[in-house]
């Protein structure tokens with residue numbers, strides 16, 4: 306499996322970080338911002354379309 310981190314940005318607090326898709330739930334599942342605890346779909350944290358595609362490919 307290829308190593309591909311996805312870049313995230315929180316729509317609530319603007320925290321940005323990156324992680325491996327294995328650390329995340331599926332794109333349509335709920336994810337909690339580690340900084341402000343906002344709950345959104347994982348797809349809403351993806352910084353770009355490219356990151357969303359990577360998440361969907363690996364999850």
Ligand SMILES: [Zn+2]
Nearest residue numbers: 315318338341
């Ligand atoms: Zn946040």
